[in-house]
Amino acid sequence: MKGKIKIGVIGFGNRGTSLLKDVMLPMDDVEIRAVCDSYEDRMEEARKLSEEAGNPNVFASTDYREVLKIEEIDAIVITCAWESHIDIACEAMLAGKYVGIEVGGAYDIEQCWRLVRTSEKTGMPCMMLENCCYGKTELMILNMVKKGLFGEIVHCAGGYHHDLRDEIATGIEKRHYRLRNYLNRNCDNYNTHELGPIAKLLNINRGNRMLSLTSVSSKSAGMAQYVNDNMDRLSLPYYYKEGDPKHLNSSLKNAVFHQGDIVTTTVKCAGGQTIVMTLDTTLPRAYCRGFTVCGTKGRYEEQTDSIFIDGQHNKYDENWKEQWGNADTYHTQYDHPIWQEAKKNEIKGGHGGMDWMVFRAFFESVKAQTNTPIDVYDTASWMCISVLSEQSVLLNGAPVPIPDFTCGRWMNREPYIRGKYCLEEIIEE
Numbered sequence: 001m002k003g004k005i006k007i008g009v010i011g012f013g014n015r016g017t018s019l020l021k022d023v024m025l026p027m028d029d030v031e032i033r034a035v036c037d038s039y040e041d042r043m044e045e046a047r048k049l050s051e052e053a054g055n056p057n058v059f060a061s062t063d064y065r066e067v068l069k070i071e072e073i074d075a076i077v078i079t080c081a082w083e084s085h086i087d088i089a090c091e092a093m094l095a096g097k098y099v100g101i102e103v104g105g106a107y108d109i110e111q112c113w114r115l116v117r118t119s120e121k122t123g124m125p126c127m128m129l130e131n132c133c134y135g136k137t138e139l140m141i142l143n144m145v146k147k148g149l150f151g152e153i154v155h156c157a158g159g160y161h162h163d164l165r166d167e168i169a170t171g172i173e174k175r176h177y178r179l180r181n182y183l184n185r186n187c188d189n190y191n192t193h194e195l196g197p198i199a200k201l202l203n204i205n206r207g208n209r210m211l212s213l214t215s216v217s218s219k220s221a222g223m224a225q226y227v228n229d230n231m232d233r234l235s236l237p238y239y240y241k242e243g244d245p246k247h248l249n250s251s252l253k254n255a256v257f258h259q260g261d262i263v264t265t266t267v268k269c270a271g272g273q274t275i276v277m278t279l280d281t282t283l284p285r286a287y288c289r290g291f292t293v294c295g296t297k298g299r300y301e302e303q304t305d306s307i308f309i310d311g312q313h314n315k316y317d318e319n320w321k322e323q324w325g326n327a328d329t330y331h332t333q334y335d336h337p338i339w340q341e342a343k344k345n346e347i348k349g350g351h352g353g354m355d356w357m358v359f360r361a362f363f364e365s366v367k368a369q370t371n372t373p374i375d376v377y378d379t380a381s382w383m384c385i386s387v388l389s390e391q392s393v394l395l396n397g398a399p400v401p402i403p404d405f406t407c408g409r410w411m412n413r414e415p416y417i418r419g420k421y422c423l424e425e426i427i428e429e
């Protein structure tokens with residue numbers, strides 16, 4: 001077991017910077033050895049933050065390859081824009097580093113295969129840092145499913161329901177990758193917040209697998225409306241501190257956004273279950289992940305934060321509103337052990353503590369030199385959904401097969417690592 005690990009972090013937009021400040025720097029057993037962003041100002045800010053927090057030896061570069069050359073670095077954390085995730089991950093594994101990769105979809109199936117084959121060839125683990133797998137509610141429901149409270153699970157659903165119109169519309173001055181993706185692609189580009197927890201709950205890649213999907217997109221109207229309605233506001237100097245005001249006006253005023261407002265994807269699994277995923281990011285709404293789990297003895301629905309157990313709740317059939325929010329009452333008994341422990345202390349890091357947990361899960365694996373609880377097969381199979389959704393949307397919702405990145409081993413894989421952060425089983429000690 002390594003005492004303190006050295007890491008390199010690549011990508012310091014909002015996410016990378018906040019993870020650095022709130023999650024990685026406060027961890028005693030992690031040394032920030034190198035930081036990188038293609039923008040020099042962001043790289044410098046990351047260097048400054050790391051040095052101020054007591055990391056004396058921080059190497060900084062705008063070229064990630066320079067970071068990968070540092071032999072003593074144990075792991076690379078990739079928090080950059082989606083398009084570079086897989087290239088950097090593969091090069092990092094070839095350089096002998098563990099890889100923790102922020103969430104996001106792939107652009108091509110071949111990339112996903114490259115990710116898997118590079119990990120197999122080098123023996124280096126690659127973990128998608130899907131924080132929602134460690135969400136308090138998601139883990140409580142996993143615990144309840146494993147204890148059999150919902151019976152046999154036959155259907156799950158979830159979505160990324162998040163009004164991102166402002167982030168997308170100000171993408172030029174914020175130098176944010178989402179704008180170019182929303183202008184040029186149409187797919188479920190951000191499915192892993194819902195798919196991660198669902199895939200673990202359905203044993204995907206370990207006894208089960210995703211077979212095929214269909215994906216249908218609504219028209220794209222939300223962004224055009226938003227840009228039109230907010231032209232004056234978008235033209236305020238606040239938004240143009242770093243750029244040319246005319247640039248946004250001329251490029252976005254009559255821009256055609258290819259990304260449909262609602263994309264609905266249905267997956268069929270080998271075990272017979274269905275999964276419905278929804279991308280919903282360009283219409284007015286409140287944040288929600290719509291996590292839904294339906295079994296033969298009960299169900300959970302995030303929209304009403306309610307749990308229905310057969311034989312207990314049937315009398316509310318017509319008055320279910322009375323039970324909205326009842327999931328709260330299950331936390332004391334069914335919270336996952338890592339949340340039972342976390343509740344006793346101050347919750348650390350962003351997103352209600354799940355950022356901290358997913359990074360602990362990754363770093364503990366690096367320290368112990370074991371595989372990660374979300375492995376390269378999970379990462380590739382979750383990332384490939386964006387590509388396949390793009391294809392199915394182009395084909396008007398025709399079914400598209402989902403590759404088996406385990407090449408048949410999903411039926412009989414080697415045992416998983418049984419640890420505190422394991423997502424295959426609930427480790428009680």
Ligand SMILES: NC(=O)c1ccc[n+]([C@@H]2O[C@H](COP(=O)([O-])OP(=O)(O)OC[C@H]3O[C@@H](n4cnc5c(N)ncnc54)[C@H](O)[C@@H]3O)[C@@H](O)[C@H]2O)c1
Pocket residue numbers: 010011012013014015016036037038039042062064079080081082084102103104129130131175176177178351
């Ligand atoms: N898990 C979560 O809850 C969560 C939340 C927000 C964002 N994210 C993820 O974090 C990632 C970053 O999101 P963001 O909002 O900070 O994006 P951003 O566009 O604000 O920042 C990305 C940064 O990456 C840098 N970058 C891009 N390609 C690079 C390369 N090849 N080498 C070095 N630097 C490079 C860019 O210069 C930019 O500074 C994305 O994958 C996103 O999906 C996850």
